[in-house]
Amino acid sequence: MKNREMEKKIAAAVEHASPNGFDDVLRDARSGAAEVVFTETPKRRSGWVRALSCAAALVLVLAAVFGVYLYRTDYAVASTVALEVNPSLEIRVNSRETVLEVIPKNDDAKAVIGDMDFKGSKLDVTVNALVGSMLRHGYLSDLANSILVTVDSKDSQGAALQDKLTREINDLFATGGFSGAVLSQTVRDDSALAALAEEYGITLGKAQLIAEIIAKDSRYTFESLSGLTINDLNLIRNSGGVPVEETADPAEKIVTVGSASDAGYIGKDAARRAALEAAGVTEAEVLDGVWIGMDWEDGVMVYEVEFNAGSWGYECEVNATDGRVLQCERDEPHQVTVVNGTGHHDEDEHHGTVQTAALSEAEAYAAAFADAGVSEADVTGKTIRYEWDDGRAVYEIEFRTETAVYDYEIDGDTGAVVKGEKEQLTPRSGESDALAALIGEAEAKAAALRHAGVPDGTDAVVKLDRDDGRQVYEVKFTSGGSAYDYEIDAMSGAILKSEKELLQGQQAGSADGNESAAGVTLEQAKAIAFQHAGLSETAVSVVKAEKDTDDGKTVYEIEFRTESDEYEYKIDAATGAVLKSEKEGLKGTSSGNTAQTGGAGVTLEQAKAIALKHAGFAESAVSGMKAKQDRDDGRTVYEIEFRSGGDEYEYEIDALTGAILKSERDRD
Amino acid sequence: MDTAKRRLDPARLNALLQSTAEGDTDAFAALYEETKAAVFGFCLSILRNRADAEDLTHDCFVRVFLAAEQYRRAQNPMAWVLTISRNLCLHRLRDRERPTEETVWADEEAGTLSAEDRLVLRRCMDALSDEERSIAVLHAVSGLKFREIASLLGIPLSTVLSKYRRSMKKLRDLWQEGETEG
Structure with missing residues (x-):
């Protein structure tokens, strides 16, 4: 479900619940208006009383204005400063730069803050302490040295604050002999960016950093970059080869001092050696320099190494962490990449030239x-x-x-x-397989009757249905004055839901608990329900327990849940009889999702094996294996991606049947 | 009719408020109809009690009628109305001795609501924190932008965004978990 759909539900519910009381409003508004007029009718007072009351009023007004002013300056949030490394935290200050609150945005930030209390401290002291703690905790280190400072200020001091904090953090770095990179920015109201930040669950500051990278290189997407640390983003941002502070691009809002550390990676020299070796090219054969940049590809940081040798242009990708060469491509002789004097790759080389293909x-x-x-x-x-x-x-x-x-x-x-x-195309091959794998109506009915302890359900109705993307048999029958309602997993035969409800007029004879003419209390009703479910009160959490009227009868509706199941009971408030009992497995728990675990379903591992077999590889022969469960066209599928020999493979496997719904090979 | 499209258009609300200030009760009626869900929803999100939210919706519109003259055109009309609602609701919260079980949303209050509406509201009440609930409801019904919500609630935009996201995730997860619960 999308956020918009959820919002629609909220809007509809609120709309339906909202009152229709305009006439009352208008009546009271009018009488209120009359009242105001009445109280403002001048009353006869002697001169000095009037003067005195005016003075008193003036004092009151002054006190109020002054009070509000004090309140505003002391407690109102004037600016918010976000510090981000991987720990991400927010410092709220008033207009005097006194800290009102420090808010951790992730668990790393909680570790950084520890038991320090900054309330009432000055901003610079606080930033010092926090950055110091990040250094001590190793979040800022020689391996990852970039910190992003984002100032969100209501007044015009944002830019000044940004400058000041950058200087302070740099001083702190310098004092400790630490070579760090400080990225800083003042965020502006940008609803488009805010929406992206919201979509990917990152701060506005980080969103802005990513937006800048994308603006420079459209190959990147928000999705691919949102999970990276500030240091990795900084590395990618600088990988054009030209230090960012030297490019006077007015569109850039982020100011950088210092450069990002790639000491956590193998380094450019090692990447260069690995790429040349993989290409079978010696240093002497390289024509006009080697261009090396950093990039984020398929979940790993890589060095991109480009060079020319002989009449060929080479493009290699080297895993930045372990130095493995992921890919090396050699371009056709007539497409040799032109490298300009600065060693920077000229992207526009082919513009304006019309190339004809050899193939018809x-x-x-x-x-x-x-x-x-x-x-x-x-x-x-x-x-x-x-x-x-x-x-x-x-x-x-x-x-x-x-x-x-x-x-x-x-x-x-x-x-x-x-x-x-x-x-x-649909109907996909999986569909008939899926039907063949079902347990069948007879087996579903038998499973339900067995569970209910009912020997023969002559009136049983069995229906195949879909619930939450899985196929279920709905089995309904009556026996001994009760109506039963079951949901049976159509693949595994597991009982997903069981419900028993006493039919009208039957409850008197078959009461299940306290039968007191005086009626039962809510507490007693709860106890009856727990006992019926075979659970102790401590083992459950109650979702709902309330009195309701159902078919003209007073009942208690009790809902509770354990870790694995959800229970719903209706207890007759007069007799304590269990009128309805329902137990349903919680989806998403291990027992719930039979598509993954049931004998007929396919596990993630099996899905990987299916894809690998189809592609003709052993698992050891592929890299960058990504596998996840997803939903597509109302069915559960596994998306499997991997690469081998410079090709990218993408599969969609039906999670129920193991059928290959999509296979894709892409040479990149 | 294009009532849905006209709904919550700031220019139109502006005009309605101006006319209300001049005593035009038809304009006031239209204003009430178009903004009551936002006011009621916001009050409900703060007070978690339908009867109180209805009372405060009433009080809020009485106040809007009396204060319409003070409304300045430069403001977002919806934000102005909601600021009044918020102040009244916070007063009410303070006046409550302490929130007891009875003051919290319960299903019997739902009256004629459909099962789905009840469920949505109950989950908003139970699963979300106070701020999450206000943000989710405001964004769903008031037409305010995130930064307007931030300024109405007096919290930073980034917090509004993260809380909005978290609240939607909670609600969506619950929804997927229990399609059959009722």
């Missing part, structure tokens, strides 16, 4: 069809587009067959498959 459209089609294993006769709705992509001529081809949609990129010069993607 028909040849490109043939290459795609061959790779997909389909004949041209089976293909409908094919389209082709020729374009330059990353300095390479490619044909983008899309076509479909009866069962799948294909998306290809074919190298326009070599005919190689750059990208191949296949998506199954």
Whole structure:
């Protein structure tokens, strides 16, 4: 569910609950208005009384104004300073820079604050103590030395405060002989940015830093960067090769003093050696320098190493943590990357030049069809587009067959498959498998009857339904004056919900607890429910316990839960009889989600194995394995991603059946 | 009708408030209809009690009618109305000797509400902290922007954003957990 949908529910509920009392409002508003007029009618008073009361009023007004002024300056939040490393905390100060509150934003920040109490301290003292604590705790170190200072100020002092704090932190670093990088900024009202910050659960300051990086390099997304530390973001931000403080870009709002440390990584020299070795190029063969930048790829920090040797252009990616070469690409001779004098990669080299491809459209089609294993006769709705992509001529081809949609990129010069993607059309192959794997209505009914201890449910109605994306059998029957309602997992046969409710007019004979003519109290009703559920009061947390009227009868509605189950009871307030008992497994607990654990479902590990088998790799032969459970088109799926031999693979596996819903290969 | 579109448009609320200040009761009626859910929801989020929230909604609009002349055009009209609501609600909170179980939202108060509406409100009351609840409700019903909510509640924008996010996550999780609960 999206936030917007949740908000709609809230809005509807509030709307429906809100009163319709305009007439009363208007009546009281009018009489209130009349009253005001009445009290303001001048009364006869002697001159000095009037003078005195005026003076008193003046004193009162002054006191009020002065009081408000004092309140404003002393307790009103004038500025908020956020410090972010990985610990993230907020300091609220009044207009005299006295600290009102220090708020930790994550657990690391709690460790940094410890039992220090800053209330009433000066801001500079507080910042000193906090940065000192970050150094002591090792959050700021030679390995990760960047701190982001964000000032959010109601008055115009924001920029001055930003300057002052930057200087103070730098002084502190210098005193300790620590070489740190201070990034600072004053945030402005930017609702678009605020929305992004909100979406990714990060502070506005960090959002602004990420926005700057994206503005420089559109390959990045908020999603990919939001989990990084300030130091890693700073490294990426500076990876253009030119120190940021030297670029006088007026669009940049973040000021940096010092540079980010990559001491936590293998370093540029090691990355350069690894890349050259992987490319089989010696230092002597390198033509005009090596460009090295840092980047965030598929969840790891990498060094990007680019150089020219012979008539070739090379692009390598080296894992910044362990030095493994993830990828090395050699460009076609005619596409040699031009490197300008500063060693900076010139991105615009191909603009304005029209390159023709060696391959004809028909040849490109043939290459795609061959790779997909389909004949041209089976293909409908094919389209082709020729374009330059990353300095390479490619044909983008899309076509479909009866069962799948294909998306290809074919190298326009070599005919190689750059990208191949296949998506199954619905009805997907998984559907029939899913039906075959169900336990069947008879088994579902039997399971419910067994649980209820009812020998034969002649009137049982069984219905296959979907609940929370899983298939369930709903089983309903009556026996011995009670109505039973069950939900059985259609794959595993597990009982997800059991409910028993006494039918009208039956309760007198089959009361289950205290039968007192005087009626039962709420406490007694709770005890009855707990006893019926076989639980002690200490083992449950009560969600709801209240008196209600149901079908003209007074009942207690008791809801409680344990770690694994949710219970709902209705107790007759007159007799103490259990009118309804319901027990439902909590979803999301280990016992609840049978798609993952049930015999018929597929585990995450199995899904990985399915994807690897389809791609033809052993797990040891792939890197960057990512696997997560997701929902797509109302079904639970596993998304599996990995890379091997410079190709990226992406799979979608049906979590119920193990069917491959989507397979995609992308050479990058 | 385009009533839904007109709803909570600041320019329109502005005009309604101006007319109300001149004693136009039709304009006041329209103002009431269009903003009562926001006022009531905000009061409910602070007081957690339907009867009190209804009382305070009433008091708030009486105050709005009497004070409409003092409203300055430069302000956001919704924020102005909600500032009045907030002050009244905080007074009421202080007047309560101490919040007892009876003052907290309970289902019997829901009256004619649908099961889903009850559930949504009960979860807002039970699962969210006071600030989270106010932020979630304000954002859902008042049409105020996050920074306007921040200034209304007197807390920083970043806090509003994180609390908003947390509240939505809690509610969504509960919703997914118990689609069948009722």
